[in-house]
Amino acid sequence: MALLQTDPGTVAAAARRVMARCDELARVTAADDGIERVYLSPEHARVNRLAAQWMREIGMTTRTDAAGNQVGRLERSTASGTPDPDAPALVIGSHLDTVPDAGRYDGIVGVLMGLEVVRMLREPAPDQAGWRSPLPFALEVVAFSDEEGTRFGKALLGSSAVAGTWDPQWWSLTDADGVSLREAFVEFGLDPGRVAEAARRPEELVGYLEAHIEQGPELDERGESLAVVSSIASARRFQLVVEGEARHAGGTPYDRRRDALLGASEAALAVERLCRAEHHMIGTVGRLETYPGAVNVVPGEAHLSLDLRGELDGERDRVWGAIERELDAIMGRRGLRWHAREVHSAPAVFCAPLLQDVVREGIVSTLDRGVDDPATIFSRAGHDAMAIGSVTDVGMLFLRNPDGISHHPDEAVSAGDVAYGTRALAESVLQLAADRA
Known part of the structure; x- marks a missing residue:
C-alpha cells in the first residue's frame, strides 16, 4: 500500500530539479573538455558548498565531516516538538566525485534524489520556526567525497572514514603530482589527526539507502525503470x-x-x-x-x-x-x-532483507496496479554502500541507464525515471518508518 501523500506534479518538479542540478554540478570540473572532480580538490570544495546550500534550503543543518564528506541532517521531533539530536538517523547518500571524463549522473543523482526525498517528507515544526522529520528517526543526506579513488588510487575513502575503517597506511598514498593524502588533507583545511571523528557508531544509524544509476544494461534490456539491488560485487x-x-x-x-x-x-x-x-x-x-x-x-x-x-x-x-x-x-x-x-x-556486501523489502515496496508503488514483481539485480559495480555496510544495514535502488554506459560522457538517465525513483525512494523511507512504528 502506498504511503506517500504527494501529487504527481510535486514528484515531477523534484525530478526536474535533480536533472538541472546534475547539469549545474557538471560545470564544476577541473577539465577543460569534460567532467573531472577528485578528492580534496578545489572542485570538491565547490560541490560541497553547493550541496550544503541545497541542504539548508530544505531545513537541514549541515556540516563537513572530518574526512571531507558533506552531511545534512533533519532532526526528529520529540513529543514536545523540540528537536531530538540524539535520535538515530536513516542515511541516504552517494558520492559527488568523478572519474576522469565522467558522466554527470554516477553518484550525483543519488545525492540529489536524497535531498528531494527530504523535501517531500519534512514537516514544519510545531512552532513553525523550522522543519523536522515526522518519522521515528532523523533523516540525513551524505554526499561522500571519494567513492571513485581517482586521485589517490584508493576507492571509498570518504565512506570508509564514516564506517570507521580508515587505514593509517593510506596517509602515504600519493597522487600523480606526488602530493600525499596527508598533505592534501591539510591543504583542504582538514586535520589528519581528527579523521576518526568522521566515524559513526551503529547505534547512531537506522540504516543506509542509496539510489544509483545501474552501470549496466539489464534494466534497459528489460524495459523497466527501477530495480532492487540484492548485493554488491x-x-x-x-x-x-x-x-x-x-x-x-x-x-x-x-x-x-x-x-x-x-x-x-x-x-x-x-x-x-x-x-x-x-x-x-x-x-x-x-x-x-x-x-x-x-x-x-x-x-x-x-x-x-x-x-x-x-x-x-x-x-x-x-x-x-x-x-x-x-x-x-x-x-x-x-x-x-x-x-x-x-x-x-x-568482500561482497549483501543488502539487508528488510531494506530490500522496503525498496521493493517503494518500487511497487510506482508500478501499474497489479504489477508487484520489480527486477532484483546484483551490482557488479562498487558503491559507497560497500563501506557503510560494515557499520549499518544497507539497501539500494537502481535506476535505468540507457545502453548501460557509465564512466563516460554518454552516461544517461531520464527525468521520468528520476521521478519514479524519487517517489520510490520516499515511499521506501515511509515503509521503513512504518515497520519501526
Missing part, C-alpha cells in the same frame, strides 16, 4: 608484472625472444576466457604498459592491471586461483616470469 584488484628480456627488434629471432608484451597480452585474453566461462564473474585488464617502450625494442617488461569481481567471495577467489595457474603456464611456455601485487580487496 566482491572485488579484488591486482598489479601484475611480466618480466622478459629487452633486445633489438631487428636482430633477435623469434625463438630467442622473451617478449613481455606478448605474455601480458596472452594473459589478458586468458582472463577474459576464464571469467566468461563463469556465472556472475567479470575480469578486466584496464591498463597495460610496456618497457622500455621503444618501437625497435622487444618489450622486456609489461605492467598490467586486473580488476576481478564476482557475486560471491569464494567464486571470485577460485577464479583468481585459475588465473594464477594459467599465467604460470603462459609465462612458462614463453620463458617469462611474473608476479602480482594485490592493491584492493573488498
Whole structure:
C-alpha cells in the first residue's frame, strides 16, 4: 500500500530539479573538455558548498565531516516538538566525485534524489520556526567525497572514514603530482589527526539507502525503470608484472625472444576466457604498459592491471586461483616470469532483507496496479554502500541507464525515471518508518 501523500506534479518538479542540478554540478570540473572532480580538490570544495546550500534550503543543518564528506541532517521531533539530536538517523547518500571524463549522473543523482526525498517528507515544526522529520528517526543526506579513488588510487575513502575503517597506511598514498593524502588533507583545511571523528557508531544509524544509476544494461534490456539491488560485487584488484628480456627488434629471432608484451597480452585474453566461462564473474585488464617502450625494442617488461569481481567471495577467489595457474603456464611456455601485487580487496556486501523489502515496496508503488514483481539485480559495480555496510544495514535502488554506459560522457538517465525513483525512494523511507512504528 502506498504511503506517500504527494501529487504527481510535486514528484515531477523534484525530478526536474535533480536533472538541472546534475547539469549545474557538471560545470564544476577541473577539465577543460569534460567532467573531472577528485578528492580534496578545489572542485570538491565547490560541490560541497553547493550541496550544503541545497541542504539548508530544505531545513537541514549541515556540516563537513572530518574526512571531507558533506552531511545534512533533519532532526526528529520529540513529543514536545523540540528537536531530538540524539535520535538515530536513516542515511541516504552517494558520492559527488568523478572519474576522469565522467558522466554527470554516477553518484550525483543519488545525492540529489536524497535531498528531494527530504523535501517531500519534512514537516514544519510545531512552532513553525523550522522543519523536522515526522518519522521515528532523523533523516540525513551524505554526499561522500571519494567513492571513485581517482586521485589517490584508493576507492571509498570518504565512506570508509564514516564506517570507521580508515587505514593509517593510506596517509602515504600519493597522487600523480606526488602530493600525499596527508598533505592534501591539510591543504583542504582538514586535520589528519581528527579523521576518526568522521566515524559513526551503529547505534547512531537506522540504516543506509542509496539510489544509483545501474552501470549496466539489464534494466534497459528489460524495459523497466527501477530495480532492487540484492548485493554488491566482491572485488579484488591486482598489479601484475611480466618480466622478459629487452633486445633489438631487428636482430633477435623469434625463438630467442622473451617478449613481455606478448605474455601480458596472452594473459589478458586468458582472463577474459576464464571469467566468461563463469556465472556472475567479470575480469578486466584496464591498463597495460610496456618497457622500455621503444618501437625497435622487444618489450622486456609489461605492467598490467586486473580488476576481478564476482557475486560471491569464494567464486571470485577460485577464479583468481585459475588465473594464477594459467599465467604460470603462459609465462612458462614463453620463458617469462611474473608476479602480482594485490592493491584492493573488498568482500561482497549483501543488502539487508528488510531494506530490500522496503525498496521493493517503494518500487511497487510506482508500478501499474497489479504489477508487484520489480527486477532484483546484483551490482557488479562498487558503491559507497560497500563501506557503510560494515557499520549499518544497507539497501539500494537502481535506476535505468540507457545502453548501460557509465564512466563516460554518454552516461544517461531520464527525468521520468528520476521521478519514479524519487517517489520510490520516499515511499521506501515511509515503509521503513512504518515497520519501526
